[in-house]
Amino acid sequence: MKGMRLLLFGCLAVLLIAAGCTTTQQATGDVGILDAKTSGAMPTLLATKQIDGYIAWQPYVEVAPVAHIGKVITYSGSLPPDDRWKNHPCCVLAASTDLMDRNPALVDAMGAVTILATRYVTDHPAESADIVADWLAGKGNFTYGNITVSSVEVLNRAFPTVKFVNEPSDAWMNGQVEFIYALRELKTLTGKLANTSDAESKAILFDTGPYNRANAMIGTKKFTAPPAEANPIGVGYLLSDHDASLFVAVKKWQYFNDTYGIALKPRDPTASKPDVADLLVNGKKVAEVKLIPGSAGPQLMQLAATNAIQFAFVGNPPTITAIDKGTSVKILMALNTEGSGVVVVTDSPATDWNSFVQWAKERSAAGNPIKMAVPGKGSIQDIMLRYALEESGLSIKEVQV
């Protein structure tokens, strides 16, 4: 057990040095990390005192304060080290290389739909939060004991903590490369990306062609109609406001069709979570699109690997891991940056990151280290929490189940 801890500490020290952080403080406490696999289980784990806190993507961060079971101590953009996670990459749009080779214009069109919808989300946050609340919860109420809150309110709280951007900028790509380093340290990259240089990694991961062509088409408002697809195209997504652009694209299809002539028109416009839509370009249907939700990124990447989906609105580490293992997908653009948060139980003395660290150290010294849940080992949230804890002089103890 002790050897394991030393090994872990050693790994993390190497990780921090590799990441350019040379301040390897002596660890002064332990924090348990529990892999909850997805964000959904976390409020329940917290409310039943099985964990002391969690890091999750929105809107599951806001569920805790709204249900009075926990409080948010920090959002992911402000996690230490300073400025390290500002604008950190999060969800991305990925496409199957098979489709990119076979029907590139279709991939460009899907890219254009995503960019237009992202702009709409940025310009109309309140309306978009409403749309996401409809998609995720039929605008229904959440009931927690005596407390009943509208899902619209939860989404309105969550929305300002997510930054909706698409541009695959250099800074954003470098942010992704950081995740490669972290994933290597977690020993999850053993294939194509195990030993690549940064430039090689980028060449394997990204294809910004569709983003550039889609942007150009939007600039001229002239959209190239791709050849119609005979078989339905699968689009996987996460049940998160990070994928708001997809939900807004479908729900506001009329607006996009009228303004740009390109849209994702749902077959059943009354459904709160439509599962089939038609991709329209210049008013003509070019593909039937199946909208397939997944509870976490690895699930979606499994669907991509078995060709059940051709596009994924998904977190970047699952995509990187899948590409490493040989899944034929490329990352086309960003969907959002930031948008995760750290929650602790209501009766914790922690109010911000520093007091959280203090609390963790006290609990560790008292022989009862705090336990934090992460949504899957190697997820963005898992990686950020590990870095932040290490940076603050805490070492990690995996909770073995």
Place this chain on the structure above:
Amino acid sequence: MRRPLGIILPILLLIVWEIAAQSINNQFILPRLETVVPVLLAPTVDILGTGSLVHNALVSLERVGAGFLVALAIAIPLGVGMGWSRRLDAFMDTTIQLFRPIPPLAWGPLAIAWFSVGINSMVFIIFLGAFFPVLLNTIDGVRSIKRTWVEVAQTLGASERQVLAKVVLPGALPTIWTGLRVGFGIAWMCVIAAEWLPGTTSGLGYLTLYAYNFGQMHYIIAGMITIGIIGIAFDFLFRSVEDRWFCWRGLER
């Protein structure tokens, strides 16, 4: 006297539930009765955008029906064959016994890869759940046919086909029916689990998992109660048929 007696424990459980829920006072551990009952009393009202209880129950039933029928179509003929022919039985038995202990859900990842997201992969999993009980009961039913019945038919000049259709199948039907009853029960459990597969967007199983994402335990319990009620209803149906048509089984000696 049996029915009133059977109702006492559920009522007691409800009372204990409410008292426990009030004293625990944590809806994540046990939501109060008054948050669950309204959900059950409004089965046509949409739940978190996933559709109503009735809608999702119908979707689940459709899936279980499809998987169950496929299981019957394969398990009954195969079972009759294996019960009738020792050679076929010797040929198949090891393979059947190898596959039988694998829980249907363990096939999930393969089901998605082979049958892709959607109804086909769910039907496959439900099929696996219902297949084995139906098959084993059919084999058992055919084997337990009295030799004398078959011999009488053969003496009277019946062909093998006639013996199978007029003697073996009707004679084995009560046991096969028990297999159907057990098989449907397992299929119903499997559909709920199959709806936890990625890509699912409807069904009672999906509804309960979806409600879990937001810690909506009262919806989960309402979904579980609905699953239970539908399960009992079908078991009752199967049993009524058994009582009505197969009561001779107990009488014949």
